[in-house]
Amino acid sequence: MNLRGVLSLRRVVGAFGLLSLTSAAALAQTPGQFGDDPDDQPRYTRVVVGGTEFGYADRNSIWRDSNRRVRTRLSVCWINPSAATDADRALVRTAIADTWQRHSRLRFLNWAPCSTVTSPDIRIRIADEGALVTILGSGLRRPGEEMVLNFSFRNWNQGCAVSEEQRVRCIRSVAVHEFGHAIGLAHEQNRPSTPGECARRSQGSSGNLELTAYDPQSVMNYCRDDYFGGLTPGDITTVQEIYFRPRAT
Numbered sequence: 001m002n003l004r005g006v007l008s009l010r011r012v013v014g015a016f017g018l019l020s021l022t023s024a025a026a027l028a029q030t031p032g033q034f035g036d037d038p039d040d041q042p043r044y045t046r047v048v049v050g051g052t053e054f055g056y057a058d059r060n061s062i063w064r065d066s067n068r069r070v071r072t073r074l075s076v077c078w079i080n081p082s083a084a085t086d087a088d089r090a091l092v093r094t095a096i097a098d099t100w101q102r103h104s105r106l107r108f109l110n111w112a113p114c115s116t117v118t119s120p121d122i123r124i125r126i127a128d129e130g131a132l133v134t135i136l137g138s139g140l141r142r143p144g145e146e147m148v149l150n151f152s153f154r155n156w157n158q159g160c161a162v163s164e165e166q167r168v169r170c171i172r173s174v175a176v177h178e179f180g181h182a183i184g185l186a187h188e189q190n191r192p193s194t195p196g197e198c199a200r201r202s203q204g205s206s207g208n209l210e211l212t213a214y215d216p217q218s219v220m221n222y223c224r225d226d227y228f229g230g231l232t233p234g235d236i237t238t239v240q241e242i243y244f245r246p247r248a249t
Helices: 083-101 137-141 164-182 196-201 233-243
Strands: 047-049 052-054 073-078 107-113 122-126 147-149
Touching: 083 107, 083 122, 083 164, 122 137, 137 164, 147 164
Parallel strands: 073 107, 073 122, 122 147
Antiparallel strands: 047 052
């Protein structure tokens, strides 16, 4: 596995996975230290999927509790909800349930006004400006940190406003991307191993350890061919290695 130094975390992560990491030294792990069940711990060791070698995860941007165990239940709230955005907020919730939540043990809870939620983990502000998170992963719980989502696209990403169908597709796609940041993923094209022209599009916070091979179609990659595509096998493997595979039903 390559343990390559990358840029330190910056404050803002724009819309459109490399895991956000901070210390290769944190690779040392005591079995049973984190996870939902003492007997069901991720080992964060090398795995091979379809001939592709996957790597290791650092704990520093992963959501965890005071006992250093990975948290899979995260509280989400809206800073400025209104009746006018009811349908669009429901779109976001469904998009996240169908992607990151469906393929892992992550559960995003509440989705209520922030004024009614005690100690929310992820605060979302709706605004006609560039979608972003102000910090990656568990740092979002700090006061003043937030996610911004755009539902109108009048002043930003205006191609999303050409039709109602396009606007809805953009809401879903942008939300999935930003929630990728919220669970600790940086832009795929920020990797040192990013090839060709895409390497020139590095943007926002970067990690410092490559968890998977470069994924050109990742939902976290500006250079993907299908802006509206769903999670790739690499995206799914990444979220499952960090936040566990879904429980059998």
